[in-house]
Amino acid sequence: MPKVKYYDKSNIDRAVQDVINKVESYRSAELKYGVPKSTIEFKIKHPDHKNTCGPSPVLNEEEEMILVYWILETARKRFPKKANDLKSSVQNFLNDHPRKNLFNNNRPGDGWVKAFLKRHPEIVERSSESVSAASARVSEKDIRLWFSELETYIKGNDLEDVISDPTRVYNADETGFEVSPSTGKVFAKRGAKNVYTIDRGAAKENITVIFAFSANEEIGVPMIIYPYVRFPEKIAKSANPEWGIGRSRSRKDG
Template sequence: MPKRSVYDSDLVEPAVQDVKTGKLSLRAAAKKYGVPKSTIEFKMKNPGHKDTCGPPPILTAKEEYVLVEWIVELAKRGFPRKKEDILNSVQKFLLENPRPNPFKNNRPGDCWFKAFLRRHPSIVQRTSEAVSSASACVSEADIRKWFAEIKIYLKSKDIDMEDPSRIFNGDETGFQICPQTGKVFAAKGEKNVYSIEKGSAKDNITVMFSFAASGIMCPPMIIFPYKRIPEKIAVTVNSSWGIGRSDNGWMTSETFYEYIKNIFYPHLIENNIQFPVVLFLDGHKSHLTYELSLLCNELNIEVIALYPNATRILQPCDVAVFRPVKMGWKKAVRQFYEEKPGEVLNKTSFAPLLEKVVTEVIQPNILINGFRACGLFPFSPDNVDYSKCLGGTNKSVRVNNLYNFSFQLMI
């Protein structure tokens, strides 16, 4: 019996694509990828043919190849996927692309997952090294390593980091309708000092901001806790700002998708920003959806995850913007009640008051200085204030930090 060739099945598809597109000859592709010429030829003639015995998989070979690329790419970029994440993605894909399958509610089970791993030996289950105790473990060495990896990645993508108008940082923050009053004056020895609240202390409204290293602010998005936003609230929001909604008023993956598509991207087009652009984000789960990955790839937006638990060091929003904005908000709320003692600050009056605060507080020099202090523009680890690092300088943390889901879905 002739000896069977041993090769990585995950390399067959890229070899076939290189030959089809004319990038490589059949012989060159076989040599580069270690796949027999006969296998490449067979796959080109029989693209739907599977390699294993038994019934065909539910996903086609090409669909599984895209899934593998997605998993590998995310692991490289700071967001390694767990088993549940992969099964969720496949379930969503099957719901959107119906076909006969034995799964309950289109969700694959353990048997499918094990078979998937057998078909793709390049994917293995690993134990990721978590960054524990929050930022207490972040060291200067960790951050410098992050900068080095990002620099290599951006260079490989031929992305220009010399234009501040193409470098952005985005994050969401919450505003209390009734902020804490702070210290007040009362008679000496008085044990019980109260301040009557004129609004709900529990009401908190989330707002999504994005800023450019050039000192420009993108239109924010206010996220209200409604299933359907009342018209009396919607009309109070500046027409250039975004209005989002979620059940609890927090940022969700759906809301963040709408922000990128309907607010952030149109702002780039309106201001003639050259693509691709770089958007630095933290690792919040709302930034990690499959749909967003396709959108960012389509819109030429390169999203990069900041080093875990280091946003207080690396994120301009946290370093330079949110603190003065929150202070300005508290001051504005006090003035509101002083000038309108009979009124109550609520969701209807929130947007106009916030717009006033943002206009007064967020100035170009604050944003420019924030990006410089975080080392994001100019892109240099030497500009970072390492006195904020509480971790030991000899601690080595493996960084999976790049994120843009830049794979192509060709199905």
């Protein structure tokens, strides 16, 4: 099969309009815009012919835009959708609104998803980072209130010298690692700096690692929190002796 040649749509439109308006002849329009005479003739004779190759999309433009809005809104609310979610949504819609399609049991395949993303470049597939529901609810107001209360406490207890001493100022953070992490990418808005997924409280085991660094670049003793009610002896014996180890109060406390 010969390779399909593509021409700039704006040049095709201008060539067609010039010929229709008798500004140019077929031949002069071909030379001026670089669009073959046969293409110009075809566009004039078949003005409603679609420009894309392959079958027409099963969903119309309005229906696809509803999907786009749904995908972007759920991602913004930190409940991003995966390709299988999109397929299921389309399948449910077609079950309720039957129409001719080539899908298996009304469920689109990977090819349709790829074409959908191509039609809507504002959506991309990204890897997401899980955050707890509590973390997701923290607002700027909450953070400012915390700092205000901390400042009041420091001044009320005459501890201003503490925050001016870099050896006594530490920043600590924790990172959770799922023992059985979920796989797969999610949809997000193109250009989004970070993509998060709120952990819905599924029964998953997490190992939490905590690090602390002082303002004068000293590193605190790292600590690992294991999700065990009873601490296994083999883990206690095999742990790095220079690290701290601990356990959560319950299997649900990562």
